[in-house]
Amino acid sequence: MRITVDLAKCQDHGQCAIAAPLVFTMNDDGKLEYIGNPDDSERDNVEEAADVCPAQAIFIEV
Amino acid sequence: MTSQRHVAVVGGSLAGLRSAEQLRALGHIGPITVFSAEAHLPYNRPPLSKEALRESDSATAEELAARLAFRRRSSVSNVDFRLGEPVASADLRNRRLTVKSGAAIEYDLLVVATGLRPRRLAVPGPERGRHVLRTVADCLGLRTALRPGARAVVVGGGFIGCEAAATLRSLGHDVTVVEPAGPPMQRVLGTDMAAAVQGHLAAAGIDFVIGTGVECFTGDGVVTGVTLGTGETLAADVVVEAIGSVCNTEWLGGQGLDLSDGVLTDNRLAVAGTTDVVAVGDVARFPNPLFDDVPRRVEHWSIPTDTAKRAAATLLGTPDDTPFAPIPAFWSNQFDLRLQSYGSPALADEIQLEEGTLDDLTGGVIATYHRGQRHVGTVAVNALPAHHRELREAFTATAVPA
Numbered sequence: 140m141r142i143t144v145d146l147a148k149c150q151d152h153g154q155c156a157i158a159a160p161l162v163f164t165m166n167d168d169g170k171l172e173y174i175g176n177p178d179d180s181e182r183d184n185v186e187e188a189a190d191v192c193p194a195q196a197i198f199i200e201v
Numbered sequence: 202m203t204s205q206r207h208v209a210v211v212g213g214s215l216a217g218l219r220s221a222e223q224l225r226a227l228g229h230i231g232p233i234t235v236f237s238a239e240a241h242l243p244y245n246r247p248p249l250s251k252e253a254l255r256e257s258d259s260a261t262a263e264e265l266a267a268r269l270a271f272r273r274r275s276s277v278s279n280v281d282f283r284l285g286e287p288v289a290s291a292d293l294r295n296r297r298l299t300v301k302s303g304a305a306i307e308y309d310l311l312v313v314a315t316g317l318r319p320r321r322l323a324v325p326g327p328e329r330g331r332h333v334l335r336t337v338a339d340c341l342g343l344r345t346a347l348r349p350g351a352r353a354v355v356v357g358g359g360f361i362g363c364e365a366a367a368t369l370r371s372l373g374h375d376v377t378v379v380e381p382a383g384p385p386m387q388r389v390l391g392t393d394m395a396a397a398v399q400g401h402l403a404a405a406g407i408d409f410v411i412g413t414g415v416e417c418f419t420g421d422g423v424v425t426g427v428t429l430g431t432g433e434t435l436a437a438d439v440v441v442e443a444i445g446s447v448c449n450t451e452w453l454g455g456q457g458l459d460l461s462d463g464v465l466t467d468n469r470l471a472v473a474g475t476t477d478v479v480a481v482g483d484v485a486r487f488p489n490p491l492f493d494d495v496p497r498r499v500e501h502w503s504i505p506t507d508t509a510k511r512a513a514a515t516l517l518g519t520p521d522d523t524p525f526a527p528i529p530a531f532w533s534n535q536f537d538l539r540l541q542s543y544g545s546p547a548l549a550d551e552i553q554l555e556e557g558t559l560d561d562l563t564g565g566v567i568a569t570y571h572r573g574q575r576h577v578g579t580v581a582v583n584a585l586p587a588h589h590r591e592l593r594e595a596f597t598a599t600a601v602p603a
Contacts, residue, residue: 152532152541153586157593165586189272190219190506193532195245198272 141176141200142185148196158191159184205231208516209298209306211288211452212314213237214246215502216482218271219509220312225276227517233280234308236300238287238315238449239336241266242273247502249340250364251534255372257344265337288315293456293475310516313453313464313472313480314509317446317500322356326418330425331440334365343441347374351438354378354427356415358385360533362443363398366407367535369441376407377435379427381414386533389542390580391552394568397559398538398582405536410435446500448484462486463498468525470512479512481505491526492545492577499545501531528596537563539583543596546570546578557582567592 142162149171155163162177162185177185189197208224210217213235221233237243244266248254259265283300290299291311298306319333332343343365347353351374355366358380370376378385384395385402399409410429419426419434426434450460457474459465464480465473466487472478480486482505486496507527514521533540546552549570557566562582570578579596581588 150534151586153589154530156586157590160590165589167585167587169586171586186274191503193245193247193502195269195272 140179140182140185142173142189143175143198143200144171144173145196145198146171148194149192150194150196152193154191154193155188155197158188163188204229206309207231207307208233208310208312209308210235210312210314211291211298212312212316212449212482212484213239213282213284214243214314214316214482214505215271216316216484216505216509217312217314218243218273218277219506220314220481220513221277221280222274223510223513224517225274225280227513227519229513229517231309233277234306235280235282236286236288236298237282237284239266240285241270241337242282242284243271244269244337245271246335247532249337250334250361251368253337253340254334254344254365254368259341262337262341265341269337288452290452290454291456293453293458293478296477309477311478312512312516313450313478313484314482314505315449315452316483317448319442320445320447322415322442322444324415324417327420327422327424329423330420330438331418331442333442334361335446343439346439347372348438350374352377352436353439353441354435354437355441355443356427357441357443357445358382358387358409358411359443359445360386360389360531362441363402363535364533365441365443367402367405370405370407371536377410378402378407379410379413379415379429379435381412381430384411385409389547390540391546391549391568391570393552393559394566394580394582397562397566398535398540401538401562402535446483448498450484465496469515469521470508470525471515477516479516481508481512485512487525489526489529489545490524491528492548492572497545499529501529501542503527503530528593530593537583541581541584541589541592542578543593544570544576544578546580548572548577556584 153165163173384399387395413430428434448463463484463486470479551571555567566582
């Protein structure tokens with residue numbers, strides 16, 4: 140699957156890193172790092188992460 | 202055919218959208234109709250007291266709603282969103298809804314997702330100049346009323362009141378927050394943390410009048426002042442009323458339901474006394490075994506998504522024996538503070554400061570909230586995002602009953 144995060148919208152809430160920790164992580168500077176093409180087995184977690192993003196900044200492309 | 206049952210979702214905000222998505226995710230292929238009082242597809246409300254109030258790049262409610270629209274899963278592309286079509290009444294026995302225009306709609310399964318509307322002050326005085334913040338129209342109405350130098354009085358020192366106050370102050374307005382009960386957000390944060398936040402907001406230029414309420418509004422046709430219980434009158438060009446909310450349950454009246462505070466449900470979100478009705482979101486009053494067996498409504502941002510997932514399973518009869526025990530979560534941005542809450546700190550009778558000092562909120566503070574030795578909530582102020590996972594997990598580990 141392929142995802143993008145609108146970093147202009149992202150406010151570093153970190154909720155995605157709780158929902159899908161294998162895909163989204165918050166680094167030591169408090170900034171988001173993510174895998175743009177996670178394995179399809181992560182789809183449910185990524186959907187969850189997109190749902191719980193307070194800024195609604197996560198987009199699932201395919 | 203069971204799979205073709207018609208699900209009516211009454212309420213077109215986050216809880217209604219997530220319900221439709223979760224019904225599809227569980228394999229419901231039959232028709233779903235979402236009835237919304239608003240003219241817009243579901244959108245994200247928290248920005249209305251923050252960035253949407255501050256930025257002026259959306260001139261119309263349509264533009265703003267489009268900018269704040271929730272991502273919708275492709276599975277709901279065939280869901281019928283009836284916008285601007287509130288349901289006026291329900292006949293649960295005959296599974297029939299009547300919409301405002303008078304048309305009747307039959308359903309097989311019903312999702313109650315009508316949420317809340319702002320409570321209004323019932324005091325004498327002019328109506329014009331008084332604002333609330335719940336919809337994109339409210340946000341634009343307030344933004345449009347903000348002439349340069351306008352003096353604002355925010356009535357209510359809860360989270361929305363404080364967010365609005367911080368935003369208005371950052372736009373350069375004189376802002377006074379009036380709150381009868383105590384320091385802002387005290388009910389959730391506890392006295393010490395609330396007092397510290399008040400100090401921080403005051404240092405940023407917000408005035409607070411604590412311990413008195415509003416007697417009346419003054420002005421000829423439009424509000425020019427707010428008279429307090431003390432007799433003092435604050436000059437005001439705009440007033441923001443942020444004194445809590447009222448449940449949108451009138452349409453369910455006369456059906457024998459417990460509507461004393463939202464809609465009473467069991468732990469699985471089934472509306473008490475029914476077999477084919479669930480309630481989700483702000484309006485659902487359900488017991489959460491994380492805390493106790495007392496049914497409560499939870500007005501936190503995470504709850505619509507959590508309740509929708511469980512309610513969809515309940516409605517479709519998907520077996521699930523695990524107790525529904527969502528961890529409520531919300532955040533609030535006020536100037537350079539970000540407050541993040543997990544659990545229900547408002548239930549606590551004891552608060553422990555775990556990290557940081559209340560004298561320096563921006564440096565990061567974490568406090569845990571306890572009731573009878575049990576961890577019921579955590580509040581973090583300016584904690585590093587990388588910490589949130591452990592904060593939330595620590596809460597789960599200690600709070601989930603064996």
